[in-house]
Amino acid sequence: MTQLSQPSPFSPASSIGYEQLAARFRPVFARIAEGALDRERTRTLPHEQIGWLKEAGFGAVRVPLEYGGGGASIPQLVRLLIELAEADSALPQALRGHFAFVEDRLNASPGAARDRWLERFVAGDLVGNAWTEIGDVKIGDVITRVTRSGDRWVVNGRKYYSTGSIFADWIDVYARREDGADVIAAVSTRQSGVIQSDDWDGFGQRTTGSGTSVFENAVVDEENLIDFSTRFKYQTAFYQLVLIAVIAGSGRAVLRDVSEEVRRRTRVYSHGNAASVRDDAQVQQVVGHIAAAVYAAEATGWRAAEAAQHAYEAHFAADPQAEREANVHAELESAKAQIAVAQLILKASTDLFDALGASGTSDSKLLDRHWRNVRTAASHNPLIYKERIVGDWEINGTEPPYVWQIGAGSNGLQPTRK
Template structure:
């Protein structure tokens, strides 16, 4: 998919960006239930966001972006998630590549990418592989053929790539006579040799396009091929941060929908406490818990955003003591938030049904999507491993792992 370069002037600063984007968020929210019920991918909504500069919010103003801090960007990410939780996750790979370029040394390549972001080009993700591949070894391979690089392989969980102009893939560079190297490669999606399927069958976050990409001699420009070890260090914290921002948005949406549904209800039970549901103290208490969860979720995510901002500020002095400490903090804070919100937000989505009657389970209202989406997000990056990592850090000061992989381990 290729988008025409945008000529729209980008809003500068948080207030201007929010003023421009809020009407678009409202439009996205208005169609969320219909898209969910029809399983209609939000292609148009993604392109509208890109055209409005959502993908360039973090790009410095001198390059034409909005120049937002990471906490400011997170505020808008949460608001978008409240409108439709699929959308921030769709941009997850894009958000990561923006950060990778922001902390990179000045170069023609960096400038070109920042300009692409401002022009409305979008990047998806293609890191994961399923099956029996060896742990930590990519089955996707880049080779040189007839004077050019080509990539071959199969990826799954390719969030956002079905909407994107590029996909950010991990692969193994194979050069005759040299050791194989793990690399990241940016591949244009609108070329022969790239096939993307909407075959993600999860019960939640169903419209994220988290399906399969197949590369068959897809051409790769040499300047889009880089060692994996060159990636920005706080990437794992950032990838998790997008998911906890989605959780915060879901909690806000649950509170919003609970209020709307309760205020509209005129039918009551004989054993209720008031002639109107909105005045029933028992119902108010349940919504009070939902509201509290939504508040805590947002504030927790903003705290993680501040830690990620500090990591971005030390990135130019990579491997210094300050940089290591900032990255440890970002990783630990994102993990702590994941541990807590993975329990609290699905609970809020369940409590919603305690405030309403049986009509709330109607499929046409799609209120169940909040629990399904929250539970699906909570299943990414298994939380049980994060609790151990946080505990080991808390007790022993053990630094967390910054990179990890999934695959089949070698027999012991």
């Protein structure tokens, strides 16, 4: 494996065109789409489908070409995630923690430790996440601990919302070291000290594997203990970009399904406007409005992704002020995109029923899954707070927060990707 010495392992602009990149994965996306309805109906976790993506090298799509990865930019990654979300919205969310950890390693200082991770990604390794602790946990408390046990480090704790970890080879665990420092512990799942459960009980995104992860003296190598203070600075914007892609891709699925349902529908209303539903001007209007909403959602996601790409590039420009400004811009762009995209697609996932009538509510079609999935993804990091943060910036120039917290108290910080 070539050892690179430049500060950034990835060129500012991808040398691969999007269509060329997407052509590698579209056949896999099509296979994934074929069974999505049955998986939703039976609540079957997509282990096999995640395996197809691993085999295709999807988890390494952001890894530089020099390392054998796909060399994708962040905007290209977001576009791919939108296409994947159209096939099955659970899969890009299940990979959210993985792509964030990849992004963090791309931002890491050059060296053997970083290169080992890039090699693992290219080999197909996936990383889940385990950050959030629930129950009687005050903001500022981190109950999960990393301690010395003889000549090794071990992790002990319990996490929920550990999206994608049940499919992963590694888990990105937020913990506190015995010296009081907050760290990321990259824990291998190939050990008895990691216990995972599919106990996520949300009404949407049911097959993301967002359940409980328990760590009982789980061993972690010292080089895989990463100080949280070094985490890549545009991480909150990046995490939201994945959810924006989930929602926008769900919108594409709404448009696909409503168009197909209208195309096949034979029964008409006596007070309608045509002898066939597909020729009814008002039904066409509903579908056209949905198409416009999906178009706007995709375009919004792409624009926000460009801001994150700029923040990535600014990290290596040796200009702290420019980097700070780029991070502010990326955070605000993702927040505004989250607000707009959620509103557009939540409405679209309801409006589709105006084109179909009562038969569209048949449980056999499961068309309600689109609204449930979008509503669930849009509930991460409440929209009302994002709207306030954006408004505070526009009025007062107040810099947005880069780590948000959830807990039972009012002191300190406990990062969460909820």
